[in-house]
Amino acid sequence: MNLILNIDKPYGWTSADVVRKLKIVLRKAGLKKEKIGHAGTLDPLATGVLIVCVGRDATKRIDEIQSGKKEYVFTIELGATTPSFDLEHPIDTTFSWEHINEDQIRSFASSMIGEMDQVPPLFSAKKIDGKRAYTLARAGIEKELKPAHITIYDAEILNIEMPRVTMRVECSRGTYIRSIARDMGLELDSGGYLSELRRTKSGEYNVVDAISVEEAEELLKKQISETNQSFLS
Numbered sequence: 001m002n003l004i005l006n007i008d009k010p011y012g013w014t015s016a017d018v019v020r021k022l023k024i025v026l027r028k029a030g031l032k033k034e035k036i037g038h039a040g041t042l043d044p045l046a047t048g049v050l051i052v053c054v055g056r057d058a059t060k061r062i063d064e065i066q067s068g069k070k071e072y073v074f075t076i077e078l079g080a081t082t083p084s085f086d087l088e089h090p091i092d093t094t095f096s097w098e099h100i101n102e103d104q105i106r107s108f109a110s111s112m113i114g115e116m117d118q119v120p121p122l123f124s125a126k127k128i129d130g131k132r133a134y135t136l137a138r139a140g141i142e143k144e145l146k147p148a149h150i151t152i153y154d155a156e157i158l159n160i161e162m163p164r165v166t167m168r169v170e171c172s173r174g175t176y177i178r179s180i181a182r183d184m185g186l187e188l189d190s191g192g193y194l195s196e197l198r199r200t201k202s203g204e205y206n207v208v209d210a211i212s213v214e215e216a217e218e219l220l221k222k223q224i225s226e227t228n229q230s231f232l233s
Contacts, residue, residue: 068203
């Protein structure tokens with residue numbers, strides 16, 4: 001089997017949830033040992049392109065797919081922060097935002113373009129001494145994460161309705177959009193957190209072509225059926 005699925009991940013699902021859903025189809029078909037994995041984690045509160053690879057040949061391409069450029073459309077709420085830089089946790093601090101003007105916001109977006117060292121959120125899948133950072137964060141253990149070298153290829157302000165800013169960013173693998181929200185707040189002498197996040201592209205895959213989890217299940221069932229028929233003939 002060699003199947004690459006471009007799935008529009010539902011809000012509230014983890015990337016692992018999507019893979020587990022498809023594993024059930026494989027297990028019911030007697031293919032418990034068939035290889036399956038996703039190419040690039042999306043946060044539970046994010047939606048959009050999640051590439052799932054099924055089969056030995058497809059899973060060999062995971063690193064290649066993950067290395068492609070990503071595009072995100074997202075909304076930042078200025079004037080407040082949360083521990084996770086998104087809505088996973090409640091607001092912990094509020095700030096004034098009335099001093100911020102549109103030119104400052106657009107200037108920040110322009111300044112992002114290029115290579116940079118970005119500090120990932122503590123609530124992330126990054127590893128610290130062999131443990132996931134979010135595991136330590138949820139246990140109340142604060143650790144400093146090393147900056148990661150990333151590239152922002154393009155950054156565009158789509159809409160400003162203060163204190164809400166909607167952006168589109170094209171970036172390299174390893175970029176944390178939640179960190180962009182944090183950095184915008186800091187740069188504008190305020191606070192910032194992510195309220196919406198959608199991955200619209202991952203390499204050659206576009207969200208306009210993405211299918212639902214239910215459609216992916218049906219496509220996988222069809223592939224299994226066709227593979228079995230080919231094998232029997």
